Amino acid sequence: MNSLKLKVFLFVCMFFAVASSGAFAQITDKGGYKLGPEDVVEISVWGDEELAREVVVRPDGGVSFPLVGDLKAGGLTIDQLREEVRKRIVEYVPDAAVTVILRKVENPKIYVMGKVQSPKMIVMGQEMTVVQALAVAGGLSNFADSGNIVVVRRFPDGKQKVFEFDYDEFASGDKLEQNILLMPGDTVVVP
Template identity: 40%
Template sequence: MHRVWFLIVIVIWLPAIGCTLPTNTSVADLTPSPSASTYRIGPEDKLTISVWKNDDISRTVVVRPDGMISLPLLNDVKAAGLTPEELRDMLVSRLQEYLNNVELAVIINEIHSLKYSVLGEVSKPARYELTSRLTVLEAIAAAGGLKPFAARKRIVILRQAGGDDAIERIPFNYDLAAASNGTEGNPELQPGDIVMVPASAF
């Protein structure tokens, strides 16, 4: 599967509150997230924290698996689960204990935390990065296609439902979706989805 790199620049300078993206570009074009202002930072995302007129504190960092980043003066800071605006506000609040008139930008350079999994009777079961809009048929193709004994009509997409631990089970019939060339019964995946391909029962 080819790795595709995206650059999402989210620059927020105090005292202005806002979010800018490159001209004629929407976040929907870049990632499955609904908008830059609602995207929540996750592990493995690459960020630049830019403090105006203070190169000693400014850093480009990768969010660790525990969701933390490390910055001078502040040491470890929780970044995962926050929007860029929330991270900016928190950093400004904490840096004001050491600096005057803090002006700070949060820049998301690379997104790696949006992932999906294809498991079971496929050639390359694994967890993959969701770098663009992707249908179930495309995800199965990226995983090397179905094995000969895959239960083609009993595939299930497991998706977290709402903010609790409930799991939604979405049935998927590979043959029906393929017969329509992917135009029917072929939903787009969401971050965190698991495509389960069971084996045929004999």
């Protein structure tokens, strides 16, 4: 691949990755989004200002709400959380009209570190590949070892797996399968 084709290919990859990153804030429960730690939801009962709160999903997945107490929100969709609050509050407020609104998405997250223009934590609002994450982090720095990028994935049992990513091979159109979909908690390391 000559130099001009390579530059065009890299520009197109970065353009689509950055353009699609604008969708991060467009998450709704319509796509089946499941709440996770640090997400912010507003729960309210129509007609009762005392029963309106913004709550943050705790690291254990729980939230607290008046008359309801603690309940599990992590792993639930907005509709499921609304129904759970309604079931628990109906004892105190018959025919309660419960509203749950996703105010801020803070989960799931990935991390890009090392020799990129802007190392950062990225909130994934949609599926994201290694190249897209690198684009969101501003691309590789001039001193990056682009042939030895790794993705570190930690599993719930504490074990880790490392996936190798050679940016140079990918950019030349070889070994495209190494541009894997990232999973929540993954760390992309650029040496």
